[in-house]
Amino acid sequence: MDPDRLKGKNILITGAGRGMGAANAEHFAAQGANVCLADIDLDTAQDTADRINAAGNGKAIAVRCDVTQRADNAAAVAAVVDAFGLINVALFNAGLNKPRFFMDIDEDNWDLIMNVNTKAMWLGMQETARQMIAQGNQDYPYKLINVGSIASRKPLVDVTVYCTSKYGCLALTHCGALGLAEHNITVNGYAPGVVVTPLWEQLDKDLVDIGFKEREGQAYEDIVRDALQIKRVSYPDDIKGTAAFLASSDSDYMTGQMIHIDGGWCIQ
Ligand SMILES: NC(=O)c1ccc[n+]([C@@H]2O[C@H](COP(=O)([O-])OP(=O)(O)OC[C@H]3O[C@@H](n4cnc5c(N)ncnc54)[C@H](O)[C@@H]3O)[C@@H](O)[C@H]2O)c1
Numbered sequence: 001m002d003p004d005r006l007k008g009k010n011i012l013i014t015g016a017g018r019g020m021g022a023a024n025a026e027h028f029a030a031q032g033a034n035v036c037l038a039d040i041d042l043d044t045a046q047d048t049a050d051r052i053n054a055a056g057n058g059k060a061i062a063v064r065c066d067v068t069q070r071a072d073n074a075a076a077v078a079a080v081v082d083a084f085g086l087i088n089v090a091l092f093n094a095g096l097n098k099p100r101f102f103m104d105i106d107e108d109n110w111d112l113i114m115n116v117n118t119k120a121m122w123l124g125m126q127e128t129a130r131q132m133i134a135q136g137n138q139d140y141p142y143k144l145i146n147v148g149s150i151a152s153r154k155p156l157v158d159v160t161v162y163c164t165s166k167y168g169c170l171a172l173t174h175c176g177a178l179g180l181a182e183h184n185i186t187v188n189g190y191a192p193g194v195v196v197t198p199l200w201e202q203l204d205k206d207l208v209d210i211g212f213k214e215r216e217g218q219a220y221e222d223i224v225r226d227a228l229q230i231k232r233v234s235y236p237d238d239i240k241g242t243a244a245f246l247a248s249s250d251s252d253y254m255t256g257q258m259i260h261i262d263g264g265w266c267i268q
Helices: 019-030 042-055 070-084 107-135 160-183 198-209 218-226 236-247
Strands: 010-014 034-039 060-064 089-092 142-147 185-192 258-261
Touching: 010 019, 010 070, 010 107, 019 034, 019 042, 019 236, 034 042, 034 070, 042 060, 060 070, 070 107, 089 107, 089 236, 107 142, 107 160, 107 185, 142 160, 142 236, 160 185, 160 258, 185 236, 198 218, 236 258
Parallel strands: 010 034, 010 089, 034 060, 089 142, 142 185, 185 258
Antiparallel strands: none
């Protein structure tokens, strides 16, 4: 690992208190980035920031941020600028899932998932781009990174709203790339499959509750057997290299792309 690969990059990461967001923040900072961990759960974000600062290299701050609120997004961006001088990269990672079969979806389920996964991504992109535009053009692009999913591309019967929200993340990646190119801002993303995190651990239980699976753990086994080409589930450590690539100068000539890092599920 190059400890200077992300040196000079100041990076906002939403949903960074745990799961993939926390792993990415630690990986970015280990490569020299300064990171702002924005999460609705300030305690977990602060714990992760403390670990990063204890490890040395890039610095970390934590802020409480409900990504569904425009003002919280603006405040998180301002915190990056206050702490580090400017913002170079933002990773829109905050997200959640709550499975329902199609006829069981209600407004609460729809609003919860669409607001956190999609509306909040749009708000975060806009508030971050506003600051980047004010900072002015530079030699290398500013970068927005959107977290999609296998559900950005594949219809899944048990998670219609999640699929709708993540297809939306793909659209925001494409449309954002078109809309922000003139400001030297690229928009890319990555799309995991099954990553063992608190989100998936809860999903595994919820799939039993809605009657889609008979027992906990069955969803993992079924997906590995029937859908994945690489015959195991993934962990945040499997994903962090792709996130770092998109945050680094190695991806400067890319925009509007969503990289699938899903063990080959998307070609199934
Ligand atoms: N785990 C998977 O298998 C998987 C697969 C594909 C895509 N994803 C996506 O990856 C991203 C990260 O998922 P994860 O598995 O690490 O989840 P996770 O549940 O482990 O972490 C999500 C983080 O987001 C935060 N968060 C939730 N609502 C928020 C809000 N309103 N404002 C700010 N923060 C909020 C949580 O507090 C938590 O720290 C999500 O966008 C998810 O949809 C996950």
